[in-house]
Amino acid sequence: MxxxxxxxxxxxxxxxxxxxxxxxxxxxxxxxxxxxxxxxxxxxxxxxxxxxxxxxxxxxxxxxxxxxxxxxxxxxxxxxxxxxxxxxxxxxxxxxxxxxxxxxxxxxxxxxxxxxxxxxxxxxxxxxxxxxxxxxxxxxxxxxxxxxxxxxxxxxxxxxxxxxxxxxxxxxxxxxxxxxxxxxxxxxxxxxxxxxxxxxxxxxxxxxxxxxxxxxxxxxxxxxxxxxxxxxxxxxxxxxxxxxxxxxxxxxxxxxxxxxxxxxxxxxxxxxxxxxxxxxxxxxxxxxxxxxxxxxxxxxxxxxxxxxxxxxxxxxxxxxxxxxxxxxxNWGLFQPDFSPVYTSGALRDGPQPNLSNPGFDFEVKPGQPLPKPVQPMPAPPADNAKKFCVPKPEATDAQLQNNLDYACSHGIDCRPIQAGGVCVEPATVRSRAAFAMNSYFKSKLGVDSACDFSGTGQVTTVDPSYGNCRYV
Missing domain, CATH: 3.20.20.80 (Glycosidases)
Incomplete structure (x- = not known):
């Protein structure tokens, strides 16, 4: 040829x-x-x-x-x-x-x-x-x-x-x-x-x-x-x-x-x-x-x-x-001046990231045993249901109002803290924010980072439920 x-x-x-x-x-x-x-x-x-x-x-x-x-x-x-x-x-x-x-x-x-x-x-x-x-x-x-x-x-x-x-x-x-x-x-x-x-x-x-x-x-x-x-x-x-x-x-x-x-x-x-x-x-x-x-x-x-x-x-x-x-x-690939926040590979002629797993599967040579996998898929921690997210004592009402607004606009059912709801009393920003913050935390499956709220939230094992208001 x-x-x-x-x-x-x-x-x-x-x-x-x-x-x-x-x-x-x-x-x-x-x-x-x-x-x-x-x-x-x-x-x-x-x-x-x-x-x-x-x-x-x-x-x-x-x-x-x-x-x-x-x-x-x-x-x-x-x-x-x-x-x-x-x-x-x-x-x-x-x-x-x-x-x-x-x-x-x-x-x-x-x-x-x-x-x-x-x-x-x-x-x-x-x-x-x-x-x-x-x-x-x-x-x-x-x-x-x-x-x-x-x-x-x-x-x-x-x-x-x-x-x-x-x-x-x-x-x-x-x-x-x-x-x-x-x-x-x-x-x-x-x-x-x-x-x-x-x-x-x-x-x-x-x-x-x-x-x-x-x-x-x-x-x-x-x-x-x-x-x-x-x-x-x-x-x-x-x-x-x-x-x-x-x-x-x-x-x-x-x-x-x-x-x-x-x-x-x-x-x-x-x-x-x-x-x-x-x-x-x-x-x-x-x-x-x-x-x-x-x-x-x-x-x-x-x-x-x-x-x-x-x-x-x-x-x-x-x-x-x-x-x-x-x-x-901080989810962005780029800053407002178009500079990369980090190297992602999103720029057409830009640098490429150093990837540790480019093949997305296992490279196994003939005769080499497969890597031992985890069996079965991991379950969530057993104590997840015992964790709650509440405001830190030093958090201000202005900060907690921001947390409340954020949680209620991002997938949380806030009807219990609205008029006629079982958690509407006491009618304080701290009480309503605590319910909303915990609901957001639970919606993210209790991952600790979901309780950060710019440093105003904390994870606790003490159930803050009261009366008919249940923190699930």
């Missing part, structure tokens, strides 16, 4: 690399703006297009300045409708009015791919939002169809937190919560199957640390012995694969394994409050660096090999006005 010249070898390599990247799933970024020091949307759009690997952006509202800035850039967008709009959008007239006001002026110059109705509504637990989601998705889809053929490719979805599984089990046996399987998840998945739209999830290994015995290395893709699923005989080298396969198994059990899964949010904070050992730059760089390589490679998961997941990393910028623990301000 005729040998190839250096030029021919170079062209062959170039073609191979191009085919690899052109055939992989999209990788995007969440663009949050809870900050007073961010560059203009036009500058952001230009930075993403010219400097980063991202080809898509997800925003948390229909900010017209942002939509206008991304016009004609070629970057696709996902826009999020706030949870409070869900009941209203079930009305045909309201859905059509929303499309006319928020989508028509910007499409097709702005490439809108998904409209996400609400965010993590099961976690927040408002019955009106949960019951209204599927009707709103149906009505908005019909409104897009009636608006014209140029809107037919926009898919409607909603992003879900991973508090949707029944109990703690291995990935191959996961099921949706029994109280919502028939009334919520089955209709949601039926909608997606009928409309060829994706089921969007927000898998955060950071918030699952307590479930995995605080195994940070497993959470951030570092090499570990792995975790074994005795039912499927699969070994998991990282937490994200486990969360994705749990979702796939629960969907398949209902007959919807053919519905695409899109990762709407995932990431890792680079800074936390004192005592938070998980939130640092090394862990963030390891998680997001490995994540980017995983998504680009299209390697898939143990139960979904070679599956390509469209993924949106959380978050583009650090947001200095986010309330709550210090971690909430």
């Amino acid at each position: 005729k040998s190839l010249t250096s030029l021919q070898l170079f062209l062959l390599l170039l073609t191979t690399v191009f085919n690899l990247f052109s055939s992989t799933a999209a990788i995007g970024v969440n663009y949050g703006m809870v900050s007073d020091n961010l560059p203009s949307p036009t500058e952001v759009a230009n930075f993403i297009k010219t400097k980063t690997i991202f080809d898509s952006v997800k925003i948390f509202d229909t900010n017209p300045d942002v939509l206008r800035a991304f016009a004609n850039t070629g970057i696709t967008m996902t826009v999020t409708i706030p949870n409070g709009e869900i009941p209203n959008l079930a009305n045909e007239g309201a859905a059509s009015a929303w499309v006319n006001a928020n989508i028509q002026p910007f499409h097709p110059q702005t490439k809108i791919k998904y409209i996400s109705i609400g965010n993590e509504i099961v976690l927040i637990g408002n019955p009106a939002h949960i019951n209204g989601l599927v009707p709103a998705m149906r009505t908005l889809t019909e409104a897009l169809r009636k608006a014209g053929p140029q809107f037919q490719d926009i898919k409607v979805t909603s992003a879900h937190a991973l508090n949707m599984f029944q109990g703690l089990t291995v990935p191959s046996l996961a099921r949706f919560r029994v109280d919502l399987t028939e009334t919520f998840f089955k209709p949601v998945l039926q909608f997606h199957q009928q409309n060829k739209s994706p089921f969007m999830i927000n898998p955060y290994p950071y918030f699952e640390l307590n479930v995995m015995s605080n195994n940070i290395d497993f959470a951030v893709f570092r090499k570990t012995p792995g975790v074994f699923d005795p039912a499927s005989k699969k070994t998991y080298s990282n937490a994200l694969d486990s969360l994705l396969d749990k979702t796939y198994t629960a969907m398949s059990a209902l007959g919807f394994g053919d519905v695409d899964i899109v990762i709407g949010e995932t990431g890792w904070p680079s800074l936390g409050d004192p005592g938070n050992k998980a939130a640092d730059m090394d862990n963030a760089a390891s998680y997001n660096g490995h994540l980017i390589r995983k998504i680009v490679s299209g390697v898939g998961t143990p139960l979904m090999p070679n599956k390509k997941f469209e993924t949106y990393i959380f978050l583009l910028f650090n947001e200095n006005q986010k309330p709550g623990p210090l971690t909430e301000k």
